[in-house]
Amino acid sequence: MPGFFFSHNNMTELNGKEDCKLAEGKVHKKKQKAFGADLKSYLKCMVPHVESGIKTSNSRNVMLSAEEVIQWSQSLEKLLASQSGQGVFREFLKSEFSEENIEFWLACEDYKKTKSDHLHGKAERIYEEFVQSDAIKQINIDYQMREATAKKAQDPTHSSFDEAQKTVYILMERDSYPRFLKSKSYLNLLNQLQTNTSK
Numbered sequence: 001m002p003g004f005f006f007s008h009n010n011m012t013e014l015n016g017k018e019d020c021k022l023a024e025g026k027v028h029k030k031k032q033k034a035f036g037a038d039l040k041s042y043l044k045c046m047v048p049h050v051e052s053g054i055k056t057s058n059s060r061n062v063m064l065s066a067e068e069v070i071q072w073s074q075s076l077e078k079l080l081a082s083q084s085g086q087g088v089f090r091e092f093l094k095s096e097f098s099e100e101n102i103e104f105w106l107a108c109e110d111y112k113k114t115k116s117d118h119l120h121g122k123a124e125r126i127y128e129e130f131v132q133s134d135a136i137k138q139i140n141i142d143y144q145m146r147e148a149t150a151k152k153a154q155d156p157t158h159s160s161f162d163e164a165q166k167t168v169y170i171l172m173e174r175d176s177y178p179r180f181l182k183s184k185s186y187l188n189l190l191n192q193l194q195t196n197t198s199k
Contacts (some may be wrong), residue, residue, distance in 0.1 A: 066193035073181050076173045088189065092180045100137035101176065104130040108165040112158050123156035131164065140166050141167050153178070 001073040064084050072088075079085040086102065093099040107126050114122050130139050131149050141149070141164050154162040180186055 002108045040141060064193065066190060066197050069186075069193055071191045072186075077168070077178075079177070088185065089177075089180055092183055092185050093176060095185075096176065096179075098176060100130060100139055101172050103137060104139045104168055105165060105172070108161045111161060114158070116158075119156040119158070119160075123153045123160055126161060127153040131161075139164065139168050 068082060068084065072082065072085045079089055080102075086106065090099055090102050093102055104126070107130065111119075111122050111126060127150065129135055130137050131146060131153070132138075133146065143159075145164055145167060149161060149164045
């Protein structure tokens with residue numbers, strides 16, 4: 001079931017209420033203590049829309065259900081298969097200052113779908129943004145993998161980033177994902193949706 005991102009773009013589309021505008025402004029702050037307040041404000045804005053469904057740009061009704069949110073707890077794969085799940089998990093990772101992991105993983109997923117004549121440009125961009133030793137959003141991989149990935153990026157194929165992507169996935173699966181499932185952001189969202197369903 002397709003979902004919606006908890007992203008700046010969607011919040012801009014839904015900023016009819018003052019609370020939404022406040023939540024939108026706060027999303028960009030990197031203070032850990034502000035994260036709970038951000039999500040709470042955002043959910044207050046979203047709950048009426050969640051109940052009635054959101055008209056998306058492609059004119060289909062999209063709803064986030066308690067059932068979908070429960071499925072996120074079955075595996076990281078199921079969480080990342082949901083656009084809504086990606087958005088909520090990304091916000092959680094931002095609160096832990098490790099959003100580069102999901103951003104890299106998503107960039108690799110996009111890269112695999114790239115036409116061959118565009119691979120070189122995308123490979124260079126991914127390498128510079130996430131892999132090189134002084135990258136702004138440097139991912140946590142060892143020196144050998146960094147060097148091997150650099151070589152593969154110079155003569156790119158669709159599998160150039162597979163090993164690094166797998167390493168980052170395992171890191172998220174073992175480290176961030178279990179914490180996410182115990183986090184207030186996940187539990188509060190689930191509780192909110194279950195409450196709405198039972199009304």
